[in-house]
Each structure stands twice: as C-alpha cells, then as structure tokens.
Amino acid sequence: MAGNPRFEQKIVRAVLWTMTGATILILLFIVAFILRRGLPEVSLEFLTRNPENMGVEGGIFPTIVGTLALTLMAIAIATPLGVGTAIYLTEYTWENRLTRIIRFGADCLAGIPSILFGLFGFILFVTKLKLGWSILSGGLTLSFMILPTIIRTSEEAIRSVPAAYREVSASLGCTKWQTVTRVVLPSALPGITTGVILSIGRSIGETAAVIFTAGSSLHIPTSLFSSSRTMAVHFYILAREGISMPNAYGTAAVLVATILMINIVSYYLMHRFTRKYS
Amino acid sequence: MTRLERNDRLIRLGLLMIAFSAVSILIVITLFIFSEGTPIIFKYGPGRFLFGLDWYPSEKTFGLLPMIVGSFFVTAGALLVGVPLGLACAIVLTQFASKRVGRILKPVIELLAGIPSVVYGFIGIVVIVPLIRENLGGPGLSVLAASLVLGVMILPTVISISIDAFQAVPPSYREGSIALGATVWQTIRMVMFPAARSGIVAAVILGMGRAIGETMAVIMIAGNAAAIPGSPLAPVRTLTSNIALEMGYASGEHREALFATGVILFVIIMALNILANRTSARRKR
Numbered sequence: 359m360a361g362n363p364r365f366e367q368k369i370v371r372a373v374l375w376t377m378t379g380a381t382i383l384i385l386l387f388i389v390a391f392i393l394r395r396g397l398p399e400v401s402l403e404f405l406t407r408n409p410e411n412m413g414v415e416g417g418i419f420p421t422i423v424g425t426l427a428l429t430l431m432a433i434a435i436a437t438p439l440g441v442g443t444a445i446y447l448t449e450y451t452w453e454n455r456l457t458r459i460i461r462f463g464a465d466c467l468a469g470i471p472s473i474l475f476g477l478f479g480f481i482l483f484v485t486k487l488k489l490g491w492s493i494l495s496g497g498l499t500l501s502f503m504i505l506p507t508i509i510r511t512s513e514e515a516i517r518s519v520p521a522a523y524r525e526v527s528a529s530l531g532c533t534k535w536q537t538v539t540r541v542v543l544p545s546a547l548p549g550i551t552t553g554v555i556l557s558i559g560r561s562i563g564e565t566a567a568v569i570f571t572a573g574s575s576l577h578i579p580t581s582l583f584s585s586s587r588t589m590a591v592h593f594y595i596l597a598r599e600g601i602s603m604p605n606a607y608g609t610a611a612v613l614v615a616t617i618l619m620i621n622i623v624s625y626y627l628m629h630r631f632t633r634k635y636s
Numbered sequence: 637m638t639r640l641e642r643n644d645r646l647i648r649l650g651l652l653m654i655a656f657s658a659v660s661i662l663i664v665i666t667l668f669i670f671s672e673g674t675p676i677i678f679k680y681g682p683g684r685f686l687f688g689l690d691w692y693p694s695e696k697t698f699g700l701l702p703m704i705v706g707s708f709f710v711t712a713g714a715l716l717v718g719v720p721l722g723l724a725c726a727i728v729l730t731q732f733a734s735k736r737v738g739r740i741l742k743p744v745i746e747l748l749a750g751i752p753s754v755v756y757g758f759i760g761i762v763v764i765v766p767l768i769r770e771n772l773g774g775p776g777l778s779v780l781a782a783s784l785v786l787g788v789m790i791l792p793t794v795i796s797i798s799i800d801a802f803q804a805v806p807p808s809y810r811e812g813s814i815a816l817g818a819t820v821w822q823t824i825r826m827v828m829f830p831a832a833r834s835g836i837v838a839a840v841i842l843g844m845g846r847a848i849g850e851t852m853a854v855i856m857i858a859g860n861a862a863a864i865p866g867s868p869l870a871p872v873r874t875l876t877s878n879i880a881l882e883m884g885y886a887s888g889e890h891r892e893a894l895f896a897t898g899v900i901l902f903v904i905i906m907a908l909n910i911l912a913n914r915t916s917a918r919r920k921r
Contacts (some may be wrong), residue, residue, distance in 0.1 A: 375732070465909065474665070564750025
C-alpha cells in the first residue's frame with residue numbers, strides 16, 4: 359500500500375466518505391424515526407387540549423404555552439446583554455487584556471453543562487431569592503445559558519459589516535453611537551437575528567436547566583411566578599416514567615419539527631446575510 | 637464637552653458594564669456552587685468524597701468514585717465513537733468534497749447540534765438499548781449505550797471546531813504540497829494534520845467537555861447504578877446523572893453532597909475549558 363500513494367488515497371477516500379455518509383444517515387434516521395412515529399399522533403386537538411390524567415390522555419397545550427413563555431423571557435434578557443457585549447467588543451475597544459477576559463468568560467460560560475445552570479438557578483432563584491419554581495426563575499437561568507451564543511454570533515455579524523460603512527458615517531459627523539445604532543446595527547441585523555433564532559432553538563430543547571428552575575406543573579401559567587412545564591420536560595417525563603408512549607412520540611415530533619424549522623430559517627437568513635457581504 | 641460627547645462617554649461606560657455580564661454570571665455561578673458544595677466536602681474529608689466507593693445518602697455515606705469513574709468511562713467511549721467520525725466528516729468537508737456538496741452537507745450536520753438531548757436519550761431507549769440487550773446481553777442500559785449516543789452527540793462540536801482548524805491552515809501549505817506531487821491524502825496526513833494539530837486537540841477537548849456535561853440523555857440510557865461498571869454492558873451512573881436523579885427530593889446534607897458533585901464536575905469542566913483555550917491560543921500565535 360505504501361508503494362502506491364494513489365491506491366492508498368482511493369481507499370482512504372472511500373473510508374472517509376463512508377464515515378461521513380454514516381454520520382448523515384444517523385441524523386436522517388433520528389429525524390425520520392421521530393417524525394414518522396410521532397406525527398400521526400399530532401392533531402389540532404393534541405396541540406390545543408389540556409393533558410388529562412398526568413399526560414396519559416389529552417394534549418400538550420400548557421406545555422406549548424410554557425415553552426413559549428420561558429423562551430421569550432430568556433431571549434428578552436439575553437439579547438440586549440449579548441448584543442451590548444458584542445458592540446463593546448467590536449466598536450468600542452481594541453484587543454487587550456480586558457477583551458481577552460470577557461471572551462474567556464463567555465467561552466467558559468458556553469462550556470458549563472446545563473445541569474450546573476440548573477443547580478445554580480435552583481439555589482439562587484428558586485430558594486435564595488424565593489421566586490419558587492417559576493417562569494421567572496427558568497427564564498433567567500436559560501438566558502444565562504444562551505448568552506454566550508448570542509455574544510458570539512452578534513460579534514461575528516457586526517464584524518462582517520464593511521469598515522467603509524463606519525468611515526462614511528464618521529466622515530458625515532456622526533458620533534460613535536449614532537454610527538452604531540443607525541449604520542452598523544441595521545446592517546448586522548440579519549446576522550444577529552440568526553444567533554437569536556439559534557438560541558430560541560436551544561431554549562426550546564433544554565431540559566436539565568429548566569426542570570429544576572421552572573418545575574413541572576401541568577397548569578397553564580398565569581403569571582411570571584407560576585410554575586410551568588416545557589415541551590421538552592413533558593416529553594422527558596412521559597418517556598422516562600413510561601406514562602404514555604403515543605403522547606411521548608407526539609410531543610417529540612412537535613419538538614423536533616419546531617427545531618427543524620428554526621434551524622432551516624436561521625440557515626436561510628445566515629446564507630443571505632453572508633452572500634450580501636462577500 | 638458637548639452634550640453628544642458626554643452621552644457617548646456614558647454609553648461607552650454602560651456598554652462596558654454590559655460586556656462584563658458574561659464574566660459576572662460566571663463568577664456568581666462559581667461562587668454559589670462552591671459555597672453550597674465545598675463545606676460538606678471538608679466536613680467528611682475530600683479523600684472520602686473522591687475515593688469513597690459507596691453512595692448511600694440516607695446513611696450519610698457519600699463516596700463519589702463510582703460516578704467519577706462512570707463519567708470517565710462514558711466519556712472515553714464517546715470519544716472513541718465521536719472523534720474518528722467527526723474527523724472523517726471534517727476532512728471530507730474541507731478536503732475532498734466539492735464546494736457545492738460541502739454547502740449542502742455542512743448545515744445538515746449542524747442540525748445534529750440542534751436536536752435536544754432528551755430526543756437523543758429517547759432514541760437510545762427505544763432503539764439502541766433493546767438492540768444491545770438482545771444481541772449482546774445484559775440489561776441494555778449500559779456504558780456501551782451511553783457511549784454510542786454521546787459519541788453522536790459530541791459530533792457537531794468535534795466537526796465544527798476541526799473544520800475551523802483545517803480552514804485556518806494557509807492555503808499555500810496545501811498548494812505547495814500538491815505542487816510537489818503529493819496526493820491529497822499525503823497532503824492531509826503530512827501537511828494539514830500537523831498544521832491543524834492544536835485545533836484538532838481543542839476539538840477533542842471540547843467534545844470531551846460536552847460528553848462529561850451531558851445529563852438528560854445519559855440518565856435515560858445509562859442505567860444509573862451507583863457502582864463501578866465491570867464491563868461495557870454494565871449500567872453506570874455519571875456525575876451529572878447523580879445530581880439530576882436525586883435533586884428532586886434531596887434535602888439537608890444529601891443536597892449539599894449533590895452540590896459537592898457539582899463542584900467536582902465544575903472543576904473538571906473548567907480545567908478542560910482552560911486547556912482548550914490554551915491550545916487554541918498557541919495556534920493563533
């Protein structure tokens with residue numbers, strides 16, 4: 359084999375392509391498996407009815423409301439913080455020790471497992487601040503978790519705005535802040551939106567951080583202080599405790615279909631955005 | 637100083653404070669987990685926590701060794717599955733595939749990252765676990781099942797970071813090697829790999845971090861017995877599942893012991909983060 363590099367390359371190439379093909383097949387299998395078994399369980403009634411008998415029968419309406427509430431809350435907190443950080447890093451400073459610390463902090467935060475966010479949220483929000491299992495506790499915890507993603511994607515989006523835009527704006531006598539809000543941010547908006555959408559996907563799928571902070575009440579949440587069960591938590595409880603396999607498949611299908619759509623939308627946006635500036 | 641200039645100063649200060657949000661959150665999380673978890677470690681002695689073989693919270697025996705070993709086994713298994721597959725994908729996408737094929741395959745692979753971990757766990761229960769139980773014996777809920785599922789779950793991390801590593805190699809390296817008559821594979825093996833090595837190492841380290849930190853999927857498929865597994869087919873409990881399984885009903889010292897588990901997990905993860913940060917910093921230089 360060593361004697362014939364072209365032959366060796368053919369073999370290696372075949373092996374590597376097979377492995378890549380296997381990876382893609384695994385992904386397609388997961389998505390197809392869940393959708394094929396789960397979608398037949400999903401109906402308008404399933405989406406709009408309350409669960410009965412702990413989820414053995416009935417629909418998943420409260421968990422959809424809970425997921426939406428938690429996700430909105432997390433995005434509403436994390437987006438201003440993340441975009442603000444990105445603006446500071448790109449427009450108001452240069453690479454120095456301070457920016458290295460900020461980036462290192464964000465990287466470490468991104469690496470912390472969700473169960474530790476759950477532990478932290480439980481001890482700080484649920485017990486110490488006495489917010490209880492609530493949308494507020496869960497939303498705050500989730501917002502901390504998605505912050506690094508929003509920082510990184512916004513930073514990339516802002517950096518890809520051509521320098522000429524800023525120079526023209528400055529030459530017209532605009533202040534830094536006017537340049538940022540009226541020139542840089544509007545141009546970077548699609549890129550920032552992509553990051554936010556990806557974070558929405560992550561919030562929807564999160565379980566470990568949410569189950570200990572938002573609880574698992576099956577009632578429709580009425581305020582920020584009510585406990586609420588998300589779709590992912592509902593699915594976990596149905597599957598793990600073997601409450602109802604058909605409903606577990608149905609919930610999983612809704613979850614996977616939502617995340618699939620979110621990913622496709624964000625990919626489409628990202629694609630248009632990068633094409634615009636390259 | 638005009639009004640606008642003064643405003644700009646205030647805005648800069650405000651943004652600087654916001655920019656520290658991630659760092660402050662990290663510090664607050666560290667403080668809380670350590671302040672809740674370390675007192676009990678020192679009350680019973682770090683040695684008994686780290687090397688104790690028995691976990692009987694009701695009898696105040698808190699040995700975490702089975703969970704530490706469990707996390708290690710499961711993570712090693714995940715790396716055995718995920719690193720070869722991930723590197724293969726990264727090489728194919730950056731070196732062999734045409735631009736058009738790459739543009740289609742990359743987002744498809746990135747989709748793997750979006751699938752919630754509970755869904756992976758569920759696939760593990762309904763597909764992998766029965767497969768292992770029927771063909772290899774044992775309860776099916778095992779180190780092997782957890783390794784296989786985690787191996788797939790770390791793929792997006794391994795793939796995207798090693799793709800970055802390959803793309804960071806200057807194109808002239810590759811072109812020079814091809815011009816000297818080397819085949820693409822020889823170029824990958826002898827030029828690209830050494831040049832991208834630190835990035836690939838970072839990819840493996842971060843993949844490791846993901847595997848150690850994963851919780852819900854592991855709870856669903858690993859069997860969760862708090863004993864050191866004797867074979868790949870034996871059930872296993874990881875540090876993360878130890879926390880998540882018992883958090884719901886624990887109180888008093890039991891709860892503190894779960895926070896102590898969190899402290900150990902936290903220290904491992906931070907060590908990996910710092911290691912990955914160092915390796916990629918070296919690459920940039």
